Each structure stands twice: as C-alpha cells, then as structure tokens.
Amino acid sequence: MKKLINKPEDVVKEELEGIALAYPDLVKVHFNPNFIYRADAPVKGKVAIISGGGSGHEPMHGGYVGPGMLDAACPGEVFTSPTPDQMLEAAKTVNSGEGVLFIVKNYTGDVMNFEMAADLAREEGIRVLNILIDDDVAVKDSLYTAGRRGVGTTVLAEKIVGAAAERGYDLKRLADLCRKVNINGRSMGMALTSCTVPMKGEPTFELGPDEMEIGIGIHGEPGRERMKIKTADEITELLALSIIEDPPYRRTVREWDEDKGEWVEVELEDPPFKPGDRVLAFVNSMGGTPDIELPIVYRKLHEICEKKGLKIVRNLIGRYITSLEMQGCSITLLRMDDEMIDLWDAPVKTAGLRWGM
Amino acid sequence: MSKNEMTITKDDIIEWLKATAAVLEENAQYLTELDSPIGDADHGINMDRGFKKIMSKLPGVEDKDIGTILKAAGMALVTSVGGAGGPLYGTLYMDAGRAVAGKMELSADELVTLLDAGLKGVVRIGKANLGDKTMVDALTPAVEALRKALADGKDLVEALHSMTDAAHKGMKDTIPMLAKKGRASYLGERSIGHQDPGATSSYLILKTLMEVIESRHASQ
Numbered sequence: 001m002k003k004l005i006n007k008p009e010d011v012v013k014e015e016l017e018g019i020a021l022a023y024p025d026l027v028k029v030h031f032n033p034n035f036i037y038r039a040d041a042p043v044k045g046k047v048a049i050i051s052g053g054g055s056g057h058e059p060m061h062g063g064y065v066g067p068g069m070l071d072a073a074c075p076g077e078v079f080t081s082p083t084p085d086q087m088l089e090a091a092k093t094v095n096s097g098e099g100v101l102f103i104v105k106n107y108t109g110d111v112m113n114f115e116m117a118a119d120l121a122r123e124e125g126i127r128v129l130n131i132l133i134d135d136d137v138a139v140k141d142s143l144y145t146a147g148r149r150g151v152g153t154t155v156l157a158e159k160i161v162g163a164a165a166e167r168g169y170d171l172k173r174l175a176d177l178c179r180k181v182n183i184n185g186r187s188m189g190m191a192l193t194s195c196t197v198p199m200k201g202e203p204t205f206e207l208g209p210d211e212m213e214i215g216i217g218i219h220g221e222p223g224r225e226r227m228k229i230k231t232a233d234e235i236t237e238l239l240a241l242s243i244i245e246d247p248p249y250r251r252t253v254r255e256w257d258e259d260k261g262e263w264v265e266v267e268l269e270d271p272p273f274k275p276g277d278r279v280l281a282f283v284n285s286m287g288g289t290p291d292i293e294l295p296i297v298y299r300k301l302h303e304i305c306e307k308k309g310l311k312i313v314r315n316l317i318g319r320y321i322t323s324l325e326m327q328g329c330s331i332t333l334l335r336m337d338d339e340m341i342d343l344w345d346a347p348v349k350t351a352g353l354r355w356g357m
Numbered sequence: 358m359s360k361n362e363m364t365i366t367k368d369d370i371i372e373w374l375k376a377t378a379a380v381l382e383e384n385a386q387y388l389t390e391l392d393s394p395i396g397d398a399d400h401g402i403n404m405d406r407g408f409k410k411i412m413s414k415l416p417g418v419e420d421k422d423i424g425t426i427l428k429a430a431g432m433a434l435v436t437s438v439g440g441a442g443g444p445l446y447g448t449l450y451m452d453a454g455r456a457v458a459g460k461m462e463l464s465a466d467e468l469v470t471l472l473d474a475g476l477k478g479v480v481r482i483g484k485a486n487l488g489d490k491t492m493v494d495a496l497t498p499a500v501e502a503l504r505k506a507l508a509d510g511k512d513l514v515e516a517l518h519s520m521t522d523a524a525h526k527g528m529k530d531t532i533p534m535l536a537k538k539g540r541a542s543y544l545g546e547r548s549i550g551h552q553d554p555g556a557t558s559s560y561l562i563l564k565t566l567m568e569v570i571e572s573r574h575a576s577q
Binding site for chain 1: 389393394396397398399402403406435436437438439440441442443444445482483535537538539540542543544545
C-alpha cells in the first residue's frame with residue numbers, strides 16, 4: 001500500500017485537523033465525537049442540514065459544509081458509517097431551533113445510525129426528519145436487496161436543499177424537496193481499478209489489467225458485473241442507457257411521521273426519464289480518474305442525451321463523490337424543474353463547491 | 358455441580374466481554390477478509406475497535422449489575438463500531454442488558470432470556486429473516502439449541518456446547534445463501550459461496566461465552 005498517510009488509524013483524525021486549519025473562515029471541527037460544522041452555526045432562523053457517511057468519499061460530505069449547503073457533516077471511519085453520537089452532537093450544535101434535516105445515503109449502516117441519532121435528538125427536543133437518497137440504478141431490485149444505494153444524487157440534493165434552507169424553507173418543505181430531488185435523480189458507476197482502505201492495506205477486490213467492474217457502489221464493493229474493458233464511448237453509453245431507460249422504481253422507505261410520532265413506511269416511485277425532460281448531467285470521477293478523461297465521458301453523454309430528447313440545462317464535471325483512489329466514473333442525471341434549477345444556481349461557499357459568493 | 362445449581366455470575370459476564378475483545382482482536386484480519394468479497398472490508402476492524410471501547414468503559418461499571426454492564430457495552434458499540442454492525446451489536450447487548458436489569462447473577466434460563474432478548478433486538482432493527490445471510494442465521498439456531506438443551510436436562514456447559522455447535526453450523530450454512538440484507542445483497546448471485554462475516558463474529562462471541570463458562574466450571 002502506497003498512501004500519503006502517517007498511521008492508518010490516524011487518517012480520519014489528521015484529515016479533520018487539516019481541514020480545520022485550512023478553512024477556518026468556513027468550518028470548525030469538533031472531535032470525539034467527530035463532525036465538521038459551519039463556522040457561523042447555528043444560523044438564526046434557518047433549518048440545519050446535516051449529512052454524513054463513511055470517509056473516503058471526499059470532498060463529500062465535509063467539503064460541502066458552508067453557506068448554501070450543509071450545516072454539518074459527520075464522517076465515519078473510511079467506508080464505515082458514522083455513529084449516532086456524532087449526528088446527535090452535530091444536531092445539538094447547529095440546530096437554531098428550526099429543526100434539522102438528515103440527508104442519508106441508503107446503506108444499511110447509515111440508515112440505522114441516522115435513525116438512532118434522530119430518535120436520540122428528538123428525545124432532547126430537537127425536530128429531526130430523515131430523507132434517504134437511493135439513486136443507484138445498478139441495483140435493480142428493492143425486494144431482495146437493501147435497496148438502491150445513495151450515490152451521485154446525494155451531492156446534488158445537498159446543494160439544492162442547502163440553498164432552499166438558506167432561503168428560509170421550513171423543515172417539512174425541505175424534506176419534501178429533498179425527496180423530490182431523490183426520486184428525480186438516477187446514477188450508475190463503474191471502476192477501472194479497486195481501492196485500498198488504509199486500515200486494511202490491500203485492495204478491496206482484484207481487477208485484471210483488462211477488466212472493469214460495472215455498477216459499483218462507492219465503498220470499493222464489487223458491482224453487478226465484471227467485463228472486458230471497453231472504450232470511453234462504449235462505457236458512457238452503457239451507463240447512460242442504464243439510467244435513461246431505467247423503468248419506474250418502486251420501494252418502501254422509513255420516514256418519521258411528526259403527526260403520528262412514529263416511523264412509518266412510505267411508498268416512493270421514481271418516474272422514468274422521457275423526451276423533453278430537462279436534466280442536470282453530472283460526470284464524476286471515482287477519485288483516481290484524471291480530469292482529462294471526464295470531458296470525454298461528458299462529450300458522449302451529451303450526444304446520448306440529445307438523441308434521447310433530454311435537454312441538459314446544467315452540468316457538473318469533476319471529483320465530487322469518490323471511492324478513495326479508485327479509477328472510474330459515475331454518471332448522474334437529475335430531472336430538473338424551475339425550482340430546482342433556481343436553487344442549483346443559488347450561491348454556495350464550501351471547500352468542495354463554490355459559486356456566486 | 359448439578360445442572361440446576363450452576364449460575365452465570367457478574368464476573369463471568371465481565372470475563373466474557375474481556376475474552377471476546379481478545380478473540381475479536383485475534384480475528385480482526387480474518388473477519389475483514391470475509392467481509393472483502395461480499396462487503397466493504399471493515400467488519401473485523403470495526404468489531405475490534407468496538408470491543409476496545411468496551412474495555413475502556415468496563416472499569417466504570419464493573420461493580421454494577423449484569424444489566425448495567427451489558428447496556429454500557431452496547432452503548433460503547435453503538436458509539437464506536439459504525440456501519441450496520443454498531444447498531445446491530447449495540448442493540449444486541451443493550452436489549453440483552455435490559456432483559457436482566459438489576460441481576461448480579463443469572464440462572465441458565467435467565468441466560469436464555471438474555472440472549473433471546475439480544476437476538477430479538479437484532480431482528481427488530483435489522484429486519485432480517487432466517488436465510489438472509491446475516492448474523493441472525495448464527496444467533497437464531499444457537500439460542501434455540503441452548504433453550505432445547507436445557508429443556509432436555511443437559512447441564513449448562515453441555516448446553517452451551519450445543520449452542521456453540523448450532524452457531525457454528527448456522528455460520529457455515531450462510532456460505533451457500535444468497536444475501537438479501539446489507540451490502541452483500543448488492544452482489545446478488547455473487548454473494549453465494551462466501552461465509553457471512555456477521556454470522557462469523559456472532560459465532561465467535563457465543564463460542565467465547567461457552568469457553569468462559571466451561572473454564573470456570575473446570576476450575577471449580
């Protein structure tokens with residue numbers, strides 16, 4: 001294992017120490033339990049947006065803390081979800097009294113830890129709602145799996161919902177907006193190489209020099225299918241068509257019902273893409289793929305979207321949700337309406353995403 | 358000592374936690390290797406970290422009752438393990454602790470109550486069914502075997518052997534299973550042929566309980 005680290009067990013701690021020193025105008029870092037939060041938190045009159053997950057996906061989530069996006073991010077160990085005490089302390093720190101929205105990627109561990117955290121926060125009198133992001137079309141089935149994973153749409157949801165919170169949306173309206181972003185976003189990723197968790201020291205899976213893995217998640221977990229490597233155009237087509245031609249996706253998720261005061265099962269369905277849809281096209285590097293290759297993917301994605309009658313109204317290209325040093329990419333298409341476009345364009349000032357301020 | 362007289366003391370429970378910490382440290386690499394092909398290669402590391410946290414919290418509760426000790430252990434796991442393992446194992450120990458609140462020693466039947474409560478907690482939050490390729494596949498037959506062995510009149514040590522054997526079989530039975538819960542479920546058919554890491558750690562924890570009780574029994 002070759003990594004720019006000191007000791008494997010100190011990676012997350014030292015990363016956080018560096019972030020605290022690098023961006024003091026934007027964020028503060030709390031240790032034990034660990035979380036990154038807005039330097040000006042709690043922001044009066046604003047609902048707080050908190051996300052989190054395993055480390056190793058940088059800049060997500062810590063790099064998205066700041067005005068116009070997240071109020072706090074809770075990093076777990078590498079590829080391991082954070083623990084409830086982190087989210088609880090973060091919620092207590094950034095809650096202005098208007099409540100807290102947890103944006104949670106649909107992984108068994110993340111879901112359980114954020115649900116426990118929400119229960120604990122409510123016991124302390126903080127209003128909390130959890131919204132899941134589950135946009136990975138590589139997972140076909142919700143009945144015999146833990147359901148679709150939360151991937152690229154998470155970044156877009158954090159930006160759009162963060163902007164809405166800044167504008168004064170209340171907690172309920174933010175939860176509805178976040179759910180809307182989620183059901184309109186679809187993603188799929190692929191890997192050219194595996195990645196190495198520092199504490200493990202060995203690649204999580206082996207890929208031959210002429211192989212690629214299609215349908216990977218973001219934790220170095222193997223994907224749906226292994227095949228011989230293809231050209232960028234062929235790979236882009238494979239991912240893009242899986243997304244564009246994905247049928248309606250139905251599943252049941254757990255959300256907190258404030259009126260009933262209990263967790264309830266909510267049925268959600270993602271409407272498929274259709275000609276005329278306006279979309280945000282997001283081409284993301286898994287970490288190790290250099291910037292020179294991403295426009296090559298975007299070029300083909302643009303062509304496919306045109307052919308399918310999808311109008312790309314915004315795009316995002318770069319390294320935004322990664323899997324350590326893995327080479328590969330993911331594509332996300334998010335169907336946008338006027339409200340979402342307007343919120344996407346709103347100013348944001350974070351270490352990982354910044355415009356308009 | 359006859360079958361009805363042997364009890365599980367508070368010191369046994371403390372010894373069980375300490376021995377489990379040692380066993381999980383020893384097996385951290387093994388569990389993580391099991392987690393690599395079908396998970397995310399962190400189960401052994403996470404459990405090791407969790408039980409080290411329990412070790413650091415034990416001195417503060419050692420003079421308390423078994424319920425309090427187990428609840429503290431569960432809380433330590435919830436706040437240190439992360440992943441799905443944190444809430445699942447944390448709930449197992451916390452619910453087990455609640456089931457024997459206030460007790461300084463347990464009868465064999467109360468040990469069943471303790472383990473059964475822990476198992477029910479895991480099922481409640483993990484929603485896994487038997488055969489989904491999870492820790493439930495080791496725990497369920499183990500608790501059942503313990504209950505049955507005691508009902509059949511076996512002494513505690515014998516019954517704990519039956520429990521451990523059942524957990525071992527349950528763990529091995531996960532190999533041909535198709536995962537339906539957790540991260541392994543994303544692999545579909547490719548999850549077949551791999552032993553579930555969670556079922557394995559559950560087996561190790563139960564086996565350690567048997568060894569602790571057996572070794573005290575042998576020394577008396």
